[in-house]
Amino acid sequence: MGEAGDRLTRGLTTVRGAASELLLRSAVVVAGLLVWQLVTMAIESAFFPTPLEIFGRVIETWFSGSPGTLFLTEEVGRNVAPSLMRLLSGWLLAVALGVGLGLAIGRIDWLAAMLGPIVQFTRAIPPPALVPLFLVLLGIGDGMKVGLIAVGVLPPILLNTIDGVRSVDSLQLDTGRVFGIDRRRRLARIVIPSAMPQIFAGLRVSLAIAVILMVISELVASTDGIGFGLLQAQRGFRIPDMWAHIMLLSILGLALNSGLTQVERRALRWHRGARRRSEV
Amino acid sequence: MTVTRAPRPDLLAVAGLCHTYGAGAVATVAIDDLDFEVGQGEFLSIVGPSGCGKTTLLRCVSGLQHPTAGTVTLHGEAISDVPEGMALVFQDYARSLFPWMSVSSNVEFPLSRLRLPRSERRERIGESLAAVRLDAAADKYPWQLSGGMQQRVAIARALAYRPEVLLMDEPFASVDAQTRADLEDLVLDVWRRFSVTILFVTHDIDESVYLSDRVLVLSRSPASVVADIPVGLPRPRDQIETKSADGFVRLRAEVARLIRPARGAETAGTSI
Numbered sequence: 001m002g003e004a005g006d007r008l009t010r011g012l013t014t015v016r017g018a019a020s021e022l023l024l025r026s027a028v029v030v031a032g033l034l035v036w037q038l039v040t041m042a043i044e045s046a047f048f049p050t051p052l053e054i055f056g057r058v059i060e061t062w063f064s065g066s067p068g069t070l071f072l073t074e075e076v077g078r079n080v081a082p083s084l085m086r087l088l089s090g091w092l093l094a095v096a097l098g099v100g101l102g103l104a105i106g107r108i109d110w111l112a113a114m115l116g117p118i119v120q121f122t123r124a125i126p127p128p129a130l131v132p133l134f135l136v137l138l139g140i141g142d143g144m145k146v147g148l149i150a151v152g153v154l155p156p157i158l159l160n161t162i163d164g165v166r167s168v169d170s171l172q173l174d175t176g177r178v179f180g181i182d183r184r185r186r187l188a189r190i191v192i193p194s195a196m197p198q199i200f201a202g203l204r205v206s207l208a209i210a211v212i213l214m215v216i217s218e219l220v221a222s223t224d225g226i227g228f229g230l231l232q233a234q235r236g237f238r239i240p241d242m243w244a245h246i247m248l249l250s251i252l253g254l255a256l257n258s259g260l261t262q263v264e265r266r267a268l269r270w271h272r273g274a275r276r277r278s279e280v
Numbered sequence: 281m282t283v284t285r286a287p288r289p290d291l292l293a294v295a296g297l298c299h300t301y302g303a304g305a306v307a308t309v310a311i312d313d314l315d316f317e318v319g320q321g322e323f324l325s326i327v328g329p330s331g332c333g334k335t336t337l338l339r340c341v342s343g344l345q346h347p348t349a350g351t352v353t354l355h356g357e358a359i360s361d362v363p364e365g366m367a368l369v370f371q372d373y374a375r376s377l378f379p380w381m382s383v384s385s386n387v388e389f390p391l392s393r394l395r396l397p398r399s400e401r402r403e404r405i406g407e408s409l410a411a412v413r414l415d416a417a418a419d420k421y422p423w424q425l426s427g428g429m430q431q432r433v434a435i436a437r438a439l440a441y442r443p444e445v446l447l448m449d450e451p452f453a454s455v456d457a458q459t460r461a462d463l464e465d466l467v468l469d470v471w472r473r474f475s476v477t478i479l480f481v482t483h484d485i486d487e488s489v490y491l492s493d494r495v496l497v498l499s500r501s502p503a504s505v506v507a508d509i510p511v512g513l514p515r516p517r518d519q520i521e522t523k524s525a526d527g528f529v530r531l532r533a534e535v536a537r538l539i540r541p542a543r544g545a546e547t548a549g550t551s552i
């Protein structure tokens with residue numbers, strides 16, 4: 001690496017490193033967009049509209065409403081809202097089920113012995129492979145989509161919760177026992193907080209899978225939703241619309257992920273501090 | 281002040297206690313046939329070479345561990361689970377604190393089940409944190425503190441709980457000499473004020489004699505009782521006066537001599 005590179009890496013490790021890193025990262029994003037813009041302008045292909053064009057289409061389609069509706073268009077209610085509903089109900093259902101079941105399996109030995117192998121097996125199933133099964137079982141309605149998402153994202157939540165519960169420090173549990181803390185309070189005040197970092201890891205993975213399953217289920221069998229809109233655009237050869245849907249999906253994924261990150265940051269402040277300490 | 285206290289009725293009795301970890305080829309005999317009694321309100325120090333089974337003994341007494349043989353009785357009843365009114369300051373203090381709770385929440389946590397009025401709870405937390413000189417750190421988290429400070433949080437937590445029996449496993453191992461002396465006097469003060477019964481494991485011979493009514497010397501692994509030495513020194517004890525008294529010096533030498541053969545030939549240091 002040259003002198004400039006050396007200076008760059010050294011600069012990144014200083015206190016000012018955080019700011020310069022942010023600057024560097026946004027510079028890379030801007031540069032990437034610029035290259036994308038220039039290349040698409042140069043090749044003038046109908047299949048590859050420029051990013052400005054795509055972005056304009058996104059604004060026009062979903063974010064050009066009146067101030068009274070927070071600038072959202074009717075199209076948002078028609079196609080984005082149903083998608084979000086499916087995504088969130090499926091995911092929340094899986095969170096409730098996965099965390100609850102995970103706590104039980106993690107804490108109760110005979111349950112773990114009984115259900116452990118099954119749980120391990122479910123991890124190996126690629127979630128999209130469940131689509132045909134759910135089509136047969138639940139038809140093409142919302143039930144199929146919510147069910148598919150819930151079942152598809154359950155394994156990572158369940159496995160991470162079990163892992164988190166199993167790796168609670170035995171001395172912390174002993175401390176609770178010595179001071180006469182009953183089982184229920186040990187669960188609430190020791191086991192759950194201690195497993196929280198792992199549970200959040202599961203939530204993050206599952207949220208990404210939930211978006212994938214939502215799109216797939218809407219591509220396969222739907223009469224509304226973002227995936228349906230994407231398919232319609234493709235069938236009508238509205239290439240810029242197609243790209244706009246893809247961009248909307250990535251914006252949605254980013255927004256959901258950063259929302260979860262915010263919650264995690266608040267809930268796990270102690271964990272980041274404790275980890276930083278143990279690295280020293 | 282009286283020179284020796286009147287004999288106390290037995291509160292705790294350890295009889296024929298044996299504990300073996302694992303089984304078969306990997307079995308480790310940690311304790312081999314321990315017998316001793318502890319009177320109500322007595323201060324008992326336990327000394328013995330490293331790895332001889334002191335932590336195991338405290339875990340059995342606290343009911344956290346079922347011994348493979350023998351019994352521990354408290355108030356004449358055999359212990360099968362953790363009894364009420366007992367507290368243990370773990371040797372591994374850092375792991376026994378909860379990193380997601382602030383220092384004051386850590387101290388408060390055991391109090392939650394005692395159903396104390398809010399004011400008394402606050403008072404106990406403040407008092408015990410002040411006693412270990414950590415009032416300024418009440419809102420910090422354990423991982424923001426040094427090792428010695430964490431150890432003092434663990435001590436404050438046990439003191440605020442005001443147990444009937446307090447088990448302490450090398451509680452002053454990570455603090456400096458001056459803090460150690462202060463904490464010794466603090467424990468003596470709490471012991472007297474609340475008539476706690478204390479089992480105190482230590483590696484420090486001076487400390488064991490200075491604090492206690494009796495010193496129990498354990499053998500090398502597996503632990504058995506080598507000697508049970510009454511400490512007849514007057515109370516209240518004083519860091520300088522007591523430690524320079526003839527009786528203290530004699531007892532200290534006696535304990536040291538008892539530990540020496542137990543340690544075998546490989547070491548010749550001044551502490552265990």
Ligand SMILES: Nc1ncnc2c1ncn2[C@@H]1O[C@H](COP(=O)(O)OP(=O)(O)OP(=O)(O)O)[C@@H](O)[C@H]1O
Nearest residue numbers: 301302308310329330331332333334335336337501
């Ligand atoms: N969980 C365990 N599993 C297997 N063996 C153990 C376990 N805990 C302790 N031992 C063994 O039992 C013996 C006594 O251990 P213990 O921790 O009680 O000693 P100790 O007297 O407290 O030592 P120290 O003074 O170093 O703290 C040791 O040989 C140790 O290796």
Ligand SMILES: [Mg+2]
Nearest residue numbers: 334335371449
């Ligand atoms: Mg020990």
